[in-house]
Amino acid sequence: MIELNIYQKLIEVRKAVPYLKKEAQGKQYNYTGSSQVLSSVREKMDELGLLLIPRIISKQVSESAIEFIGDNGHVTKRTITYFTELDLTMTWVNADKPDETIECPWYGQGVDIAGEKGVGKALTYAEKYFILKQFNIATDKDDPDAFQEKAEQYRKPEPITSKEIGLLKTKVLEFATLREKSDTDVYKVLGVADVTGLSSKEAKEILAKLTGWITSATKELAKKEKKGA
Template identity: 30%
Template sequence: MSIYKKLAEIQAEIKGLGQDKQGNGYKYVTGNKVINAIKPLMIEKGLLLKPEVLDIENQRMDYQVSLVKENGQWCGKPKSEILTKVKMKFTWIDVETGEKDENLFAANGQNDWEKGLGSALTYAERYFLLKYFHIATDEDDIDNPERKKKEMEQLRKKVSSKFMELEVERRTKMLEYFKVGDLSEMSLEQLEDADGMLNKIHEKK
């Protein structure tokens, strides 16, 4: 199996991740949640992700925070931090074949004086994985088991509608191909494969 086949299977496995933390007025998916979802699949398929920092740029940022009113005027407390900009390369490596997939990425981080780099690296890893696998994060319950069950039932109805349009012989062969007696016995992966097969069949008509 090629490295791209393995990566495609990971992408197919993770439909989305719900936002699990809130900060600075917005919700987001934490790095821990992303890693916990993807790492077991990486181990299963024998893939490593090698991060490399290609360039670092630090810039001092001075600004005002904690606005308060003094003598009729709004005043702010001065604060200084370091804005760290990093250019990186993330390389997927197939440990069985040595096949690689290299990807350039960039990120920023600003967190006091000594933590900017760590924030930038954490941000880069999280968003590289989210964007590489096109993982949706804009629904709170996107990885909720009940939502997945609902999606599966919707897909089953869609497949069933197309399936019943086939001749009896073709329906029998398809069930034999998936080694099931009925569509209700199909897994989500099998339903997705069947949907693709049925689309191709109907396109030829």
Template identity: 30%
Template sequence: MAETETLNLIQKLAKIRAISDVVAKEKRGYNYSYADITSILAKITAGMKKYGVSLIPQIVPGTSHVEQLVTSNTKFTKTGEAYEAKTSEMLVTADMVFKWVDDANPEDFIEVPWFVTGSQGDPSQALGSGLTYCTRYFLCNYFQIAQADSDVDAYRSKQKAAEESEDKAIAEEIIAQFDGIVRQFLADHPDKADDVKNLVKRYVKNGNYLAIKEPALAADLLEKFNEKFIKGE
């Protein structure tokens, strides 16, 4: 508990998000796939239990609305005669508020306005299904949970590729700066070429610092070069 006691609600929610960032779409129906609410809740509730956070869903009083929807579609009999087929459903809507509360400090809470809507033949079923979908979409949006189409690993692979691309761009900027400094330094101190090469070879075997793709490695090389060759002048 030592760790959780030092975290505020925002920090706890960030921890929960970190362990529930992706859920596979494992359920199928109506020609599309979707993440099972139980899979989402399993990860999030585990995090809520670990970090002492409660979620209180509330329907805003006075905003509930129930309406009967009647639709008419033209259909045909086996003999080709057209007729109007009517169907009836109950539409339930309401404003909602999802309230995150820090169990250790109930005065630390976050309220998020939301909306629920559902339609079924029975009003109670409409509300029940609406709340289920509402909760799933709230949690997915709040924690930015990726609902991977089929393969969680594929999503993580794309995520990693994006991160590596960003890291590569940052490293290239640092190395470009380093390259300019090195060139100028060697132009002024050609006798130091071997010393510079020996330093670079500590970071990349063939001495080609342009091949460095890790920002941390590039930054450390630049820092060590400045300490050894620039600041000492």
């Protein structure tokens, strides 16, 4: 079994979770919850032996008072909102080689009314968004199939291989001979001006088309020869 380094392990985790559907519901919108994000990578991290260790570098808490005014113009209620900001480092550790680590500076924030949960909320916020950004996990409103289609559109197409070029030219010549046409005529019908400018996917589609044409042309020729005999 090939032993992966820490970077290769992180890539394997990224491959495992390309997309997360927004399942948690707020008052006005759906969102991706922290537990959903963590559970999506936990199994793969355990399998590969990856640890993520957060460490708080500094903390800042600011207070903001909110007053509620009644119909009589007097203050009926007063609350204090605590806004906690954390500067952290998120450290990846390869459990198979503990000296192999990657340290990333990060930031977290949390809002709380009671005051005692600010740090916890900020840590949860930091961990959730760190994982989403570390592994480039998409959280579009689209379904996973639609996301995959988008990813395919954005991905640069693979160029045609030399093997595919040779095979395509052979098929074109074979079909041209069967139809008593030139290879230029066949390329014109296929809409191909330059074989080398095709992508691998386009080449495969054209090869499939040519194979069908050759099969049909061969059958037609066999029938004619049978009648002539």
